[in-house]
Amino acid sequence: MTLEEFRKEIEKLKSSRKYLYNGSYILPALWIAEKNFSAITPEIMRTIADVLGVRLIEVEEAAEFYAMFHTKPKGKYIIRVCTNLSCMLRGGEEILEKFCDLLGISPGETTEDGLFTIEAFECMGLCDGAPAVTVNEERFLNVTPEEVPKILKKFGWKGK
């Protein structure tokens, strides 16, 4: 998505008249940015502030506050491994370690080819399927370390 297309999207969003207050469009606008760009850059925030008529810092505050918005470049696929208590008790940390080992990066980092970002994530409400992993919007439940390469291959991982 180019910045110009993005501006059109935000204008479309604003004309939906979903909210009676322009500030309320900030989060939906940031979601559009999060899904279409590798990172929410200052340039994107300027566009949002401009179209919505809000202050620049209001957009940056929102982008920095919420854990699911990335202001640093992220990979095409975000692997979120739950490490909160229920998943931890059932081996969530081993799964995370396995992912990190296979991709050769630490939690929070992105692979060199820009394909994967791994995140040690907080509870995603999938505790009945602990340990749980999500890749973008897809869920993987009751994951075992043996299944990790299979998950990665599904998303184009070139490793063995």
Next chain:
Amino acid sequence: METFKIIIDGKECEAYPGETVLEVAERHGIVIPVFCHHKELRPEGACRVCLVEVEGAPRLATACTLKAMPDMVIRTDTERVKRARKGVIELILNNHTLECPICDKSGECELQMTGFRHGPKKSRYKEPRREKDIVIKGPLIEIDNDRCILCRRCVRMCGENMGNRVLGILRRGYQAYISPFNGDFLESGCEHCGSCIDVCPVGSLLDRAFKYKDRPWRMTKTWTTCTLCGTGCRMEVDTYHERIKRVVGRIGVNDGHNRGYLCVRGKWGWDIVYTDKRLKKPLLREGEDLKEVSIDEAIEILKEKVLNRKVNLFIESSLTNEELTRLAAIFGTENVASDALPYQEALTGVAEITGRFDTDKLSVIYDAEIIFVIGDFIEEIKADSTTLFSNNLLI
């Protein structure tokens, strides 16, 4: 207004409806320590230092957000309150940098004072100090986030009182820090009023012109009126050995009409005092050249030109009404106009209501043999009036 009574530490206090317990206590000389609250700001309840005990309530309440109610019984001096207060101050101090010797705020720092009065005498913190290491530098303002206690006074001052919303809080929890958009004051539209610096209780927001320049406790503080425009804002000028070090508005203490709010000129314009471009001796124009003359000589020349002729004054708007009256008396004129041209209509409107207007419309001053101009502004004002001058009259 109808008042009612509340009891604070056994003392009967008179309260107005809508007042907070903190405000009532303050009026009655009972000190409750607080960081996030400021007289000029709306209650925030964020620092949790102003905890008090309310009879009948299971939890301690923050005095800054607690509205006084009739027959409320408050205690600010119980062991429980003291322990809670101490606990919160300890938390604030844990990761606060101990840069007091080189901190500009040292000596007038609220954390120093409150920590001294109400804080723990010994720290139990064994962990390495957490460093954010985020320093944001603007042209005039600097934010040192390691000293910040996140009371949010600056953010609220900027957004709510100045209506500017330059400063904000980025990230969250223990990593939160204060910053303008993208770390850039200018792009964020900062007007550099300096109010954020004034309300910062610690040395986090800094006046870059004052940084490392002097210590607050040894400077002479002089209350005066800003002379850089005609608004007449009260301000405190801090000097050491008669050299100006900084200007502060003292929001919340200042009793002038500006209540401590300054503009960029008032806050940082004082350095014109020391510029070498400043006119220190009279200069006489002789053709293309300017010749330095003594003050007596200058007055003689003026007398020659002005005496017994009709003189009108055209002055820079930074002169005060008192100065104007005096000048008008000397020159025997009743017609004075100033360069505050854009405000002319608004001022006329005000004059209609108040019946008082100390400067006149520009047109009145043309009716004279001489227009005496005070100030260095002729080239800055609207072109049409300048043309009028050069065509019709002698300057």
Next chain:
Amino acid sequence: MEKLLLRNVDKENSHTIEAYLRSGGYSALRKVLKEMTPEDVIEEVKRSGLRGRGGAGFPTGMKWEFAAADLKEPKYMVCNADEGEPCTFKDRIIIEKDPHSMIEGMIIGAYATGCRYGYIYIRGEYPIGRKILERAIAESYDKGFLGENILGTDFSFDLYVHSGAGAYICGEETALINSLEGRRGEPRIKPPFPVNAGYLWNPTVVNNVETLANVPLIIERGGEWYASIGSPDCPGPKLFPVSGKVKRPGVYELPMGTPLSEIIYEHAGGIINDRKLKLVFPGGASSSCLTADEIDVPMDFPSLAKAGTMLGSGAIMVLDETDCVVRAALRLIEFFRHESCGKCTPCREGTDWLVRIMRRIENGQAGEEDLDVILSISETMENSFCGLGMAAHNPVASTVKKFRDEYLEHIRLGRCPFRSS
């Protein structure tokens, strides 16, 4: 017990409006709009004794009454679907499997309180739930249950989905409202409460997903019937998400007041490999723990409060004898440190300090005096701005009190006894 809240979830395509209508859906709404005044609805909900299922347990009827009494317009109805409490996944089941029941509950609530606009604030981690809700709302518009002049009456109500983006604090209602306004999700000073000054400082009713899913049942079968289920002072069916070291983790619908031991051993099948139970967090991550001797307690708001903990979201987390208490408490306090918004000092600084001390204990670099420091920090954190900070220290403080020996063993050994090396 008859399945009430989960009556539809096992049916095919239960998330579609056709399936919902087939099982008698939206008949409660029809009844409300045709036969009942808003006052009648509030009266019926008050009679049922329904208490909020989000964690605080505030009587829903009373909340609606306050909102209805406020004359400021427009009013907003907000569904709190920001289910962020670790190990809580009960609302997810309703959102994904039976979204229309909560939408119906919401429309009824909006009618009772006079709300014109509604928002479902769903957490960013539920993208699938979001899509299902958006589809369900569109279906509902199609059938005329939403929009202008619903079912030919004067009542109009518009409903939208608003997605959060990964902030646990937004489950707190005032933080949720700030987030809805596009701000940082920080709690606001109460009072004024959202029912009087919420979204855009207008009256706003904030109800949990599960609470709203109860409403059609109450209307259909009557408040008195509802009040007869479970504990008398806190009635109704309740969803209990059970996770951790149990044989069958999942969501169990049981009457309020079902003993904790029954839920763990009968419904969730007991502990994995029939090991011994060590401790339970009975109400999500922010509740104080219960030991194996204390699990006969009935699961409802007053009984758990009496036992020194809380029902919260009702999420039951079970640890067995092979789990390290310190490790578990550390993980939870790390979570709270990550989720603290940073507004108030006790929560922002207290969570960080607790994490640092707990890490030292787990790594065997602590002394016994650190345990006293933990308890003292926890006392200070009681004075936090909102419920997050007030409860965040619970898992740590309660385990220090109840499992002091295990903490001391870490300190004595200089390492975690549950780790081989």
